[in-house]
Amino acid sequence: MEENRTVVVEFELLGFPTSPQLQVILFLLFLMIYILTLTENLLIIFLVFCDHNLHKPMYFFISNFSAVEIGFTTAAVPKLLSGFLMAKTTISLNCCLTQLYLFFSFGTVEVVFLAIMSFDRYLAICKPLHYSSVMNTRLCTILVIFCWITGFLWIVVPITLVSQLTFCSPNVMNHFICDTSPLFALACVRSYTIEMICYSFTSTMILLCFVLTSTSYIFIIKTILMTSSTTGRRKAFSTCTSHLTVVAIFYGSLIFMYVRTANAEAALDLDKVIALFYSVVTPLINPLIYSLRNKDVIKAVKKAIQNKAK
Template identity: 45%
Template sequence: MEQDNQTVVREFMLLGFSSSQWVVKMSLFLVFLTIYTISLAGNCLIVALTLFDPRLHTPMYFFLSNLSFLEVFYTSVTVPKMLANFLSRRPSITVGGCIAQYYFFFSLGATECFLLAAMAYDRYLVICNPLQYRSLMSHLLYLNLAIACWVCGFLSPLLPTLMISKLPFCGPNRIDHFFCDADPLFRLSCADTYVQQMAGYTLISVVILCSFTFTIASYVHIAGALLKMSSGKEWTKPFSTCASHIAVVSIYYGTIIFMYVRLGVNKSFNLGKVVSVFYTVVTPLINPMINSLRNREMKKALRKALIVVVQH
């Protein structure tokens, strides 16, 4: 193909949840706008509470605040553009904007995988090594763990993103998705993308499976420690704390493993869009609801903050 034809496409059309019916589009717009607003408010509230309440200056709440801080940006990478496209007659995104969205989406997703693993390790130390917890999970250690999660998360998709940015896009410019996911980008390139796909999906699979395996291994050890406790009252509180974390882990990993761990199965784009909603929209919403705001200490901090606001 001639070089002239390889630089024709300057923007992509994001079809999203395409529907010609105005009522359907507005209904979806209001649903996603409501979810996005609640998600932002809940996660920002958790970050604010953990910053300003000294009782929450512990490793567990430090990791929770990092996760909530991440969720604010993770959902903001895709949802605002999707909302804008519901209202646009020509829902488009530039090629550069699409590649940038791909990078930040996968870098924040990888960071979330690492943070969930770090949180599982923290719970493992609390329950399996309670007497040594303070010395093992020092301030320096959990700070370095969080930094490592963010740095490794943002480095992980860097090479695949650079490789994708070099691809020529000269054919159809319609992306049958609500954001710039990997599969649609590969399908739109007019060059052979085998190397890019192998690099991208191998790296994604390694990040997902390694962090997931580490997380599961931590909870297997936790389950073993809980079973050894003679009294039910001894494991009620740690089990409740871990159960909320496991719920988030199950939904998040279940959906991303289905989408990105290559098992040689062709998945339809319509099914992929529905599954994508869970880890791009639903998980950032349920994190503050079941992972933090149900927590007793977090409720106390919220009541204290409300009292201060009312008094002023």
């Protein structure tokens, strides 16, 4: 039976099959979300670059984080959009592996940045007297370079292993992007060794960064509770709650998707919906939570508008 299966080098992405009218509506909806996401993150990068008042470690990290968000959502959304316009969306094996590498690399960079940014907030809130001396320009630069290099190197081994697999018909992938679970399901011969190695890599990085991020916020909350000022405590809690909401949505989605074995073909429909949260929704709301609600950023926006009006 296995011998009669045809080896394929191209996949058909099933996406979200609906009526033609609804396809158009979904296309316009996700196109609007994508454009808004790009606009938000590009605005943050522009403001941090141009406004000297934002030349601080926190905003330096946030501007890089915005660049990651642009890459992360761009690795997924254009293919999602094409699926709403075309009757049949295909992707070659090489393009599939390239998309998989970029998507996972930017995702890895993002979780590392979340850990670094939470550590930055820990130092600022819990160790304010040492913050300036510890979080200097040199250390900030090293941490940013570390995030980018780690993300793009960490995924090399899993993608290399996946590229060694051969894939057989049927070539229909029940997803809107190339992802590991539907890709493993199409392998001519399931290699559970490769699957376990791949999931070990992703699980280790996700859980490690999750623990580091959570630990930082635990110490931050503990310090806030010890603050005597009611106003300051309320303000800090408001900020922390917003950050923790984003962290919970993002890590919750990632842990559900990747901290598990690859035997969940029956859950691929649910996987597609979960994937929308971390590839489309979180890149949209992250700039609002981390930057555009910040008084310094709002002040920089008003300043930029006033300068433009002159």
